[in-house]
Amino acid sequence: MSVALVIVSHSAQLADGVVELAAQMARNVELRAAGGTDDGRIGTSFDKVNDAVAELRAAGHDVAILTDLGSATMTVEAVLDFFDDDELAHVKFSDGPLVEGAVAAAVTAQVGGDLDAVVAAGRARELFS
Amino acid sequence: MSDTLSVAWALAWIRGSQAVLAANREHLNDLDRAIGDGDHGENMDRGFKAVVVKLADGAEDVQGVLKLVASTLMSTVGGAAGPLYGTAFLRAAKAVEGDLDANGVVAVIAGALDGIVARGKATTGEKTMVDAWTPALVAATAAAEGGATPAATLRVASDAAAKGAEDTIPLQASKGRASYLGERSIGHKDPGATSTALILNAAADAAEAA
Numbered sequence: 001m002s003v004a005l006v007i008v009s010h011s012a013q014l015a016d017g018v019v020e021l022a023a024q025m026a027r028n029v030e031l032r033a034a035g036g037t038d039d040g041r042i043g044t045s046f047d048k049v050n051d052a053v054a055e056l057r058a059a060g061h062d063v064a065i066l067t068d069l070g071s072a073t074m075t076v077e078a079v080l081d082f083f084d085d086d087e088l089a090h091v092k093f094s095d096g097p098l099v100e101g102a103v104a105a106a107v108t109a110q111v112g113g114d115l116d117a118v119v120a121a122g123r124a125r126e127l128f129s
Numbered sequence: 130m131s132d133t134l135s136v137a138w139a140l141a142w143i144r145g146s147q148a149v150l151a152a153n154r155e156h157l158n159d160l161d162r163a164i165g166d167g168d169h170g171e172n173m174d175r176g177f178k179a180v181v182v183k184l185a186d187g188a189e190d191v192q193g194v195l196k197l198v199a200s201t202l203m204s205t206v207g208g209a210a211g212p213l214y215g216t217a218f219l220r221a222a223k224a225v226e227g228d229l230d231a232n233g234v235v236a237v238i239a240g241a242l243d244g245i246v247a248r249g250k251a252t253t254g255e256k257t258m259v260d261a262w263t264p265a266l267v268a269a270t271a272a273a274e275g276g277a278t279p280a281a282t283l284r285v286a287s288d289a290a291a292k293g294a295e296d297t298i299p300l301q302a303s304k305g306r307a308s309y310l311g312e313r314s315i316g317h318k319d320p321g322a323t324s325t326a327l328i329l330n331a332a333a334d335a336a337e338a339a
Contacts, residue, residue: 043207071209
C-alpha cells in the first residue's frame with residue numbers, strides 16, 4: 001500500500017507550491033494540496049482536508065497529513081476526530097516543519113517507506129537535534 | 130421565565146449570538162489585528178451567519194442545535210476559531226439530553242471548555258478563550274449548586290466570562306499566533322475570550338427572555 005500526502009496550508013498558493021516542490025523528488029507519490037478556505041481566503045478548510053483524505057483512501061493509499069501553522073493542525077485534528085481506530089491506522093498527522101517535512105516525507109514515500117516511516121520523516125526531527 | 134431551557138432557547142441563543150457577533154465584527158477584527166491575523170470578527174460573523182441559515186430548517190432539541198452549530202462552524206470559519214468553537218459545541222452537544230436545568234447549563238459550559246482544551250491544548254493564563262470559559266464554568270457550577278435557575282446560572286457565567294476576557298489584557302500570550310509577539314502581546318484583550326463572552330451573554334439574554 002503506497003503512502004500519499006495531504007499538504008494543508010492557510011494559503012492555497014503555499015500548499016500548491018509545497019506540492020510542486022515535493023513532487024520534484026517524488027514523481028510517483030500522490031500529493032494533494034488542501035490550502036485556503038472553501039471561498040479562497042487565507043485559512044484552512046475542514047471539508048478540503050476531509051475530501052482530500054477521502055479521495056486518497058478511496059484510491060487505496062495510506063495518508064500522511066502535514067500542516068503549516070497551529071490552526072491548520074487543529075483543523076486536521078478535528079477531521080481525525082471523526083475517524084474510527086481502524087481508519088486512524090491508515091491516516092496520520094505528521095507534525096513537522098512544512099517545507100522540509102513535506103520533501104522528506106515525499107522522498108520516503110517514493111522509496112517505499114510505510115506510513116510510520118513517512119510520518120517520522122515528515123517530522124524532520126534531525127533538523128533540530 | 131421557565132424552569133428549563135428548551136430548543137426554543139437554543140435557537141434564540143444562536144440567533145442572538147449571530148446578531149451580536151455581526152455587530153462586533155470590526156471590534157473583534159481590531160482586537161485580532163493587534164495580536165493575531167486580524168480576521169476573528171470576519172470569521173465568527175461568517176460562521177454564525179452560515180449557522181443561522183442551516184438552523185432555518187429547525188432542530189429537534191438542544192442537542193440537535195448544538196451539533197449543527199459544531200459542524201457548520203468547523204466547515205465555514207476557516208481560522209483557529211473554527212476547530213476550537215466547533216469542538217466546543219460538539220462536546221457541549223454530547224454532554225446534554227433533552228431540556229436543560231441549571232446542571233444542564235453547567236454541562237454545556239463544561240463540555241465546551243473540555244473541547245477547547247482538548248483541541249487547543251491551552252490552560253488558564255495563556256491569553257486564550259480558555260481564560261473566559263474557565264471562570265464561566267466555575268461561576269456556573271457554584272450557582273447551580275446554590276439552586277440558581279438556568280437563566281441565573283447563565284448570567285453569572287456570562288459575567289464571569291466578560292471579566293475573564295478583561296483579565297486577559299495584562300497577560301502575555303503563550304499559545305497561538307499571538308505567542309510569536311512575546312511581551313508585545315501584553316496590553317491587548319484576547320479576541321477569542323471576547324467572542325466567548327459575547328456568545329455567553331447571548332445565551333443568558335435568551336434564557337432571561339424564555
